[in-house]
Amino acid sequence: MADEQGPFERQETISQPGIVGASWWQASLDELQASVTRRRAIGLALGAGGAVVGFGALVALIAHGCSEEDEPEVLRKKSLEMQVTYGWNFGAPQESVTFDGISTSPFDRSALAHLASDLRPRSARYAGFYTPTLFESPSARPLSSFVDEPETIVPLDQVLMPIFTPLMRRAYRQGEALASLVAEQSLSTALVIVDLDGPQSVAFAAGASQALEPIFTFGNWPHPRGVVKAHRTLAAAAYFQPLFAKAQQRAARPALVVLDAQRSSLYRDDATQFDNRYVPLLPTPAALRQWGVSHVLYVTQGSVYRESPDLNDVFLAYQAAGIEVKLVAEEAFAPESGVAHEVDDGSLLVPTNPPVRYFYGGNPRTHGWFWHDYPWSPTPTRAAVEPDISRPGRSYQPVADGPNAHSQLLAGAALGTVAMAVSRHSGRILGPLLNRNGSWNRSDGSYGGG
Amino acid sequence: MSRSLFALELCVRLDAQAELHRQLRATIPVDQATVTLGQKWHNYHRATQLLLYNLRAAERGCWDYFDDDERAENDFAMWKNGMTTAEGARDQARAFSPSEPRYLTFTLAIQLVRDSPSDLELRKVCEIPEGVLWHRGVFARLLQHFGRISFASVHADVTYLIPRDIEWALTSEDLAAQKFHYLRPLI
Numbered sequence: 262m263a264d265e266q267g268p269f270e271r272q273e274t275i276s277q278p279g280i281v282g283a284s285w286w287q288a289s290l291d292e293l294q295a296s297v298t299r300r301r302a303i304g305l306a307l308g309a310g311g312a313v314v315g316f317g318a319l320v321a322l323i324a325h326g327c328s329e330e331d332e333p334e335v336l337r338k339k340s341l342e343m344q345v346t347y348g349w350n351f352g353a354p355q356e357s358v359t360f361d362g363i364s365t366s367p368f369d370r371s372a373l374a375h376l377a378s379d380l381r382p383r384s385a386r387y388a389g390f391y392t393p394t395l396f397e398s399p400s401a402r403p404l405s406s407f408v409d410e411p412e413t414i415v416p417l418d419q420v421l422m423p424i425f426t427p428l429m430r431r432a433y434r435q436g437e438a439l440a441s442l443v444a445e446q447s448l449s450t451a452l453v454i455v456d457l458d459g460p461q462s463v464a465f466a467a468g469a470s471q472a473l474e475p476i477f478t479f480g481n482w483p484h485p486r487g488v489v490k491a492h493r494t495l496a497a498a499a500y501f502q503p504l505f506a507k508a509q510q511r512a513a514r515p516a517l518v519v520l521d522a523q524r525s526s527l528y529r530d531d532a533t534q535f536d537n538r539y540v541p542l543l544p545t546p547a548a549l550r551q552w553g554v555s556h557v558l559y560v561t562q563g564s565v566y567r568e569s570p571d572l573n574d575v576f577l578a579y580q581a582a583g584i585e586v587k588l589v590a591e592e593a594f595a596p597e598s599g600v601a602h603e604v605d606d607g608s609l610l611v612p613t614n615p616p617v618r619y620f621y622g623g624n625p626r627t628h629g630w631f632w633h634d635y636p637w638s639p640t641p642t643r644a645a646v647e648p649d650i651s652r653p654g655r656s657y658q659p660v661a662d663g664p665n666a667h668s669q670l671l672a673g674a675a676l677g678t679v680a681m682a683v684s685r686h687s688g689r690i691l692g693p694l695l696n697r698n699g700s701w702n703r704s705d706g707s708y709g710g711g
Numbered sequence: 712m713s714r715s716l717f718a719l720e721l722c723v724r725l726d727a728q729a730e731l732h733r734q735l736r737a738t739i740p741v742d743q744a745t746v747t748l749g750q751k752w753h754n755y756h757r758a759t760q761l762l763l764y765n766l767r768a769a770e771r772g773c774w775d776y777f778d779d780d781e782r783a784e785n786d787f788a789m790w791k792n793g794m795t796t797a798e799g800a801r802d803q804a805r806a807f808s809p810s811e812p813r814y815l816t817f818t819l820a821i822q823l824v825r826d827s828p829s830d831l832e833l834r835k836v837c838e839i840p841e842g843v844l845w846h847r848g849v850f851a852r853l854l855q856h857f858g859r860i861s862f863a864s865v866h867a868d869v870t871y872l873i874p875r876d877i878e879w880a881l882t883s884e885d886l887a888a889q890k891f892h893y894l895r896p897l898i
Contacts, residue, residue: 267745267746267747267748267750267751268745268747268748268863269745269746269747269748269751269862269868270744270745271741271743271744271745271746272867273791273794273795274741275741275794275795275797275871276741276875277797277800277875278804278874278875278876278878278879279797279800279801279802279873279874279875279876279879280794280797280799280800280871280872280873280874280875281736281739281741281871281872281874281875282739282741282794282818282869282870282871282872283739283740283741283869283870283871284791284794284795284867284868284869285746285751285867285868285869286866286867286868287862287865287866287867290712290824290866335827337828680863
């Protein structure tokens with residue numbers, strides 16, 4: 262990051278024994294203003310690479326389309342709303358997304374048109390909490406374009422490639438292991454929430470779909486500069502689409518809420534980033550009661566033993582409603598160590614024989630101990646050996662966060678918004694800025710303690 | 712583009728190790744020609760958190776918020792002059808001894824895009840009843856809020872620390888001078 266050029270330029274510094282300090286200014290804000298008043302086009306560099314993207318449209322409009330009285334203001338608009346209107350990659354149409362781990366399995370691109378319906382929960386009672394947003398993005402087409410400088414938007418279904426990575430394979434096997442436990446006990450009083458990075462969460466859900474019914478909660482669209490790498494989650498969903506479509510034919514199963522752990526990634530108003538974060542919709546305590554759920558199992562990534570800050574309120578509400586919340590780290594499910602395994606490198610879309618299996622505690626003999634750690638099984642459990650792994654999640658219970666935790670996470674920015682230049686005169690959206698500032702509701706006054 | 716101004720200065724008594732001084736010094740990147748929005752947020756977040764944790768040792772301070780464009784311009788220049796003229800700095804060293812009270816001052820001033828979301832939010836936070844303006848709790852509230860400021864909406868800023876070298880830390884006598892009367896005792 263040493264070469265990264267920031268928008269704040271140093272103006273003055275002082276470094277004497279008695280004082281040290283510096284003053285800075287952000288030239289781009291002045292340039293924006295100057296472009297309006299001088300009514301001529303200027304190039305404003307975006308981010309480290311200095312690419313002139315997004316601002317180009319704005320500047321051209323300022324130069325050609327605005328009267329002196331019609332100076333633009335900068336308003337924050339919902340990122341998703343803008344993507345739906347102007348295209349998934351608006352503001353950066355020349356930039357592309359990369360799909361590391363492209364699958365070599367046959368892929369029917371036309372099937373993306375029914376991705377959202379293939380991944381919809383079969384049970385009507387779960388459907389209200391299903392968020393199809395991400396899965397609707399491939400077949401969406403822009404509804405409008407920036408009048409003076411339209412962008413060429415290549416639809417996502419023409420660039421999307423399914424991915425299948427080693428981490429997804431592992432997550433799939435872990436999901437399978439949990440599903441085997443749930444199926445063995447016909448457990449119907451639990452809700453599982455999996456909170457891994459998007460592609461792994463999707464794979465976990467695919468592996469668990471034998472016994473659990475996934476409810477996807479991905480409420481964003483990909484963007485080339487997206488702080489949430491939603492295109493990878495989408496690409497993972499595309500890989501497993503045939504499997505999820507098939508799982509819809511199964512009988513009703515307990516619910517598995519599928520979260521993308523990147524949904525509230527750190528975002529600090531960097532002009533090189535597009536804020537496609539979101540707040541997921543989780544089942545309410547009332548809904549869980551209606552479904553007969555009295556236990557929630559939260560599956561975390563690696564050895565994380567607390568909930569994501571944005572879930573704190575939800576988990577406290579579950580707890581207040583008498584619904585027990587426990588946690589298990591995904592790494593608690595592992596293949597048996599010290600034993601030769603079949604090479605696990607085949608497609609997961611066709612059954613392998615025999616499949617590589619993962620177990621709770623990493624051993625077939627410890628697998629059943631899950632029901633000792635989470636004593637929710639309706640029937641007596643078989644004998645098992647206690648696993649020799651760290652399992653703090655079994656004694657986990659949610660505790661109220663301090664007032665600052667979530668605000669620090671969000672770093673002061675409104676979630677999932679993008680700065681747009683809007684004509685003060687006509688209200689017309691002129692173009693994106695891909696940074697944040699605004700100019701509304703003028704008022705005067707001063708406050709102070711000095 | 713209209714502007715608003717927020718400024719805050721705290722005068723903090725140093726302890727024997729003067730650890731706070733060293734930590735605050737590290738939040739002012741005087742050697743960097745440019746700073747990203749993320750780094751800017753980080754530096755301010757670190758500095759304000761350090762001040763927050765050491766607020767009990769802060770004896771005097773002041774803060775300002777103006778959303779009048781002209782005042783924001785003039786006052787920002789005034790705060791900046793405080794740095795460039797080194798007005799508050801000592802003109803000679805004096806051995807640092809734990810038995811003698813010594814002080815640092817940390818000053819920050821930011822000029823925001825007026826009516827930007829960060830400005831609107833900050834304006835709300837600065838709506839403090841007159842009677843409690845110099846309460847430590849108010850300074851805590853203001854420092855706490857800094858993590859929520861989007862630096863994309865900050866047009867200019869200045870931060871400075873008096874002293875750079877610990878032997879040049881301010882004394883009680885220094886602070887009694889007329890030029891420091893704007894720093895009011897905290898309650």
